[in-house]
Amino acid sequence: MQEYNPKEIEKKWQQKWLSQGAFEWKADSKQPKKYILSMFPYPSGNIHMGHVRNYCIGDAMARHYRKKGFNVLHPIGWDAFGMPAENAAIKHGIHPKDWTYSNIAAMKKELMSLGFSFAQENELATCDEDYTHWEQKFFIDLWNAGLIYRKRALLNWCPNDQTVLANEQVIDGKCWRCDTEVVQKEMYQYYIKITDFAQELLDDLDSLEGKWPSQVLNMQRNWIGKSSGLEFELKLTEDAMAKTNISSLKVFTTRPDTIFGVTYCAIAPEHEITKAMLDSLPLESQKMIKAMQNTNARNRAMAKKEGVALGIEVIHPLTQEKIPLWVVNFVLGDYGCGAVMGVPAHDERDYEFTSLYHLPIKKVIQSDEIPYCGEGELVESGEFSGLYNLEAKQKIIQYFQTNKMGQGITNFKLRDWGISRQRYWGTPIPLIHCKHCGIVAEEKLPVLLPYDVVIDGEGNPLQKHLTWGVCKCPKCGNEAKRETDTMDTFMESSWYFLRYSTPKAMRQTKALDKDSLRYWLSVDEYIGGVEHAILHLLYARFFTKVLRSLGHLEISEPFEHLLTQGMVLKDGAKMSKSKGNTIDPNAIIERYGADSARLFVLFAAPPTKELEWNDDALEGAYRFIKRLWERSKNVQPLDSQPKIDASTLTKTEKYARKKVYEALKKSDEIFNKIIAGYPFNTLISSCMEALNALSDQEHPLVWSEGYFVLLNILEPVIPHVCHELSTQYFKGSNLGEIVFDSLALEEDMQVIVVSVNGKKRADIEIPKGASKEEVLGLAKKAIEKWLVGEIIKEIYVPNKLVNFVLK
Numbered sequence: 001m002q003e004y005n006p007k008e009i010e011k012k013w014q015q016k017w018l019s020q021g022a023f024e025w026k027a028d029s030k031q032p033k034k035y036i037l038s039m040f041p042y043p044s045g046n047i048h049m050g051h052v053r054n055y056c057i058g059d060a061m062a063r064h065y066r067k068k069g070f071n072v073l074h075p076i077g078w079d080a081f082g083m084p085a086e087n088a089a090i091k092h093g094i095h096p097k098d099w100t101y102s103n104i105a106a107m108k109k110e111l112m113s114l115g116f117s118f119a120q121e122n123e124l125a126t127c128d129e130d131y132t133h134w135e136q137k138f139f140i141d142l143w144n145a146g147l148i149y150r151k152r153a154l155l156n157w158c159p160n161d162q163t164v165l166a167n168e169q170v171i172d173g174k175c176w177r178c179d180t181e182v183v184q185k186e187m188y189q190y191y192i193k194i195t196d197f198a199q200e201l202l203d204d205l206d207s208l209e210g211k212w213p214s215q216v217l218n219m220q221r222n223w224i225g226k227s228s229g230l231e232f233e234l235k236l237t238e239d240a241m242a243k244t245n246i247s248s249l250k251v252f253t254t255r256p257d258t259i260f261g262v263t264y265c266a267i268a269p270e271h272e273i274t275k276a277m278l279d280s281l282p283l284e285s286q287k288m289i290k291a292m293q294n295t296n297a298r299n300r301a302m303a304k305k306e307g308v309a310l311g312i313e314v315i316h317p318l319t320q321e322k323i324p325l326w327v328v329n330f331v332l333g334d335y336g337c338g339a340v341m342g343v344p345a346h347d348e349r350d351y352e353f354t355s356l357y358h359l360p361i362k363k364v365i366q367s368d369e370i371p372y373c374g375e376g377e378l379v380e381s382g383e384f385s386g387l388y389n390l391e392a393k394q395k396i397i398q399y400f401q402t403n404k405m406g407q408g409i410t411n412f413k414l415r416d417w418g419i420s421r422q423r424y425w426g427t428p429i430p431l432i433h434c435k436h437c438g439i440v441a442e443e444k445l446p447v448l449l450p451y452d453v454v455i456d457g458e459g460n461p462l463q464k465h466l467t468w469g470v471c472k473c474p475k476c477g478n479e480a481k482r483e484t485d486t487m488d489t490f491m492e493s494s495w496y497f498l499r500y501s502t503p504k505a506m507r508q509t510k511a512l513d514k515d516s517l518r519y520w521l522s523v524d525e526y527i528g529g530v531e532h533a534i535l536h537l538l539y540a541r542f543f544t545k546v547l548r549s550l551g552h553l554e555i556s557e558p559f560e561h562l563l564t565q566g567m568v569l570k571d572g573a574k575m576s577k578s579k580g581n582t583i584d585p586n587a588i589i590e591r592y593g594a595d596s597a598r599l600f601v602l603f604a605a606p607p608t609k610e611l612e613w614n615d616d617a618l619e620g621a622y623r624f625i626k627r628l629w630e631r632s633k634n635v636q637p638l639d640s641q642p643k644i645d646a647s648t649l650t651k652t653e654k655y656a657r658k659k660v661y662e663a664l665k666k667s668d669e670i671f672n673k674i675i676a677g678y679p680f681n682t683l684i685s686s687c688m689e690a691l692n693a694l695s696d697q698e699h700p701l702v703w704s705e706g707y708f709v710l711l712n713i714l715e716p717v718i719p720h721v722c723h724e725l726s727t728q729y730f731k732g733s734n735l736g737e738i739v740f741d742s743l744a745l746e747e748d749m750q751v752i753v754v755s756v757n758g759k760k761r762a763d764i765e766i767p768k769g770a771s772k773e774e775v776l777g778l779a780k781k782a783i784e785k786w787l788v789g790e791i792i793k794e795i796y797v798p799n800k801l802v803n804f805v806l807k
Contacts, residue, residue, distance in 0.1 A: 025119055033520060036061045041078065046584075057563065081489045150191070164422040220538055227254045230397050230409075232251060258345075268339070289308055418488070426488075429485050490535060498544075522560045563678065565608060600617060663713055683713065712738055715735055775796060780804075
């Protein structure tokens with residue numbers, strides 16, 4: 001036979017699949033479906049090994065279920081808006097649109113060279129005009145429903161480049177591009193009311209137990225951050241009121257049981273009292289507070305605890321004691337009331353802060369530890385002393401409510417989703433600002449980006465465009481200004497999985513087709529990196545619920561099962577250009593072929609674990625495929641799966657069949673989720689063992705049956721060579737259902753233990769179905785040297801053991 005030539009074989013089959021439309025889904029709602037989706041890539045220019053791994057996992061699933069008779073939707077698209085395109089425009093002088101579509105073409109070619117079975121007709125890019133059209137329509141629907149609003153907020157601002165920066169563009173408090181100190185600038189921002197869905201987002205995580213990784217579920221629960229407690233007012237002293245013109249402030253605490261242990265009150269740098277006092281403080285204090293204000297929430301959370309004493313006091317609502325007021329960097333203005341009570345004896349953070357500034361500590365739960373954050377009996381707590389603290393929590397809340405001093409409430413850490421971006425390459429927000437009518441929604445969609453813009457890294461290119469922002473008000477017809485903010489790219493990735501299911505012929509006239517959604521959703525298997533565990537997955541879940549509330553959907557959760565694949569490492573570190581440890585997938589394909597690349601990434605580690613790059617293992621994957629190819633010369637060509645009379649086979653031939661059917665059993669267990677996590681590595685290992693066992697015998701039908709089964713099992717992993725061999729030997733008929741011969745797994749012989757006076761002396765192999773007399777005879781022969789003395793009892797437990805009791 002011909003020598004194994006991956007280039008020739010893979011090119012042949014990729015062209016054939018494409019010309020046949022082999023991977024397009026069928027418009028047949030009666031057929032069982034599987035929606036297999038890997039998170040779509042950003043078109044950065046070249047694929048990397050992370051892409052290869054992600055899409056190999058999803059492709060193996062898609063190919064398996066097609067063979068099993070499912071109608072499979074396995075699409076590909078492009079998360080195409082975002083900062084890198086603007087950075088490329090600045091660096092290389094190429095327009096973001098041209099850069100993006102050029103990269104899409106290049107990356108698509110690379111992905112298809114790996115033989116991925118993507119549905120070509122469903123492809124989309126989030127910067128396509130029809131995608132922009134419907135995303136803007138969703139925005140307007142949410143705006144009209146009151147689920148989007150506009151307010152002023154603090155944003156990262158680079159004074160030098162005159163532009164807003166995303167958090168990831170702020171490095172050590174400085175602009176990533178020009179190294180200028182970043183400040184927090186108050187600007188208008190659009191928000192979506194994700195907090196309206198906070199409880200539902202939290203509750204519905206329970207329905208995903210056992211289907212999503214527990215790590216991801218816990219991360220989302222923590223991000224939503226539900227907490228119940230007491231909200232109450234602290235009155236300012238007369239002196240403090242005179243200095244601030246403010247009479248009181250609200251405080252929220254999850255630990256009302258420790259309220260008698262308050263020794264200071266902490267407020268956020270953004271609090272109204274802070275603003276009222278700022279100019280009267282010493283310059284050094286002003287400088288510290290402004291530095292806090294100019295540090296975003298994420299960096300403040302990681303910073304060392306620090307604060308500024310304002311020199312004013314508030315009054316404890318129960319003891320009437322005066323409590324000093326501090327501005328601290330660890331309280332956020334948009335969480336709770338922007339103010340907390342400091343209880344250093346029973347809170348680690350408060351204790352750390354108190355230790356820095358030598359503030360008093362008051363113990364109110366009986367313990368020998370400081371700080372003590374556990375349960376116990378209240379002390380020094382007025383009429384509540386002696387109560388267990390969990391009981392005291394409720395009684396203190398009830399006391400405040402009865403006396404109209406406060407109320408029990410529930411808070412969430414989850415904040416409303418800020419979606420404004422002062423950048424060019426994004427979906428324009430479809431609103432118009434009119435002096436007479438206020439903010440008005442656009443009527444003619446889509447609102448597209450102008451092509452003739454100057455992108456130099458200084459300010460928002462849309463604001464600098466001379467004509468694009470000038471328009472007429474849809475309501476009054478007067479001259480107005482178009483909104484120049486664009487949407488957060490998480491908006492696009494929050495509904496792309498819904499759009500895939502809408503047939504291409506319908507996409508101009510509707511965003512989503514209800515009949516298609518009803519059939520395809522939810523996604524059966526969603527594959528992607530754990531780095532998307534919070535934001536993308538949370539926003540996608542939220543957007544699904546929002547669109548359901550607007551009547552577009554009938555489901556509440558978008559992804560039935562989630563698989564988070566591990567990173568690809570080299571020399572123990574994540575592959576990255578900056579580390580100089582990347583591997584070029586194209587070079588691997590050129591040298592070894594796509595099937596070898598696919599086999600390696602699925603065999604080197606289970607999908608959920610980190611994969612350490614190994615050149616020897618890659619070489620080993622190639623050698624296995626080459627061996628599979630070369631040993632096929634032993635196969636007898638057939639039209640269908642052969643029937644074999646096992647009674648005529650030798651022990652070696654039976655063993656070979658057993659290993660083949662063990663591999664098939666493993667495949668069934670993995671895809672039927674009897675074995676969790678899709679451990680393709682164990683499946684591939686079983687196939688390798690089966691090929692080795694086949695090679696130890698010469699029966700032509702055993703070879704043919706073995707290849708009939710193995711090519712079927714391996715097709716999702718190494719499709720090109722499997723299709724080629726299947727066509728050569730079985731006319732392609734093996735890539736479908738297989739008759740499972742369970743008798744092949746049965747053993748002719750079995751092993752039992754032989755003991756003397758209860759002490760094991762041997763393991764013996766006996767024929768299956770042997771009589772008691774035959775077994776006892778074989779057992780005596782095996783342990784003859786230990787049978788010294790009279791046998792007074794022979795104990796036989798069928799299929800397990802023989803024990804001889806000697807006198």
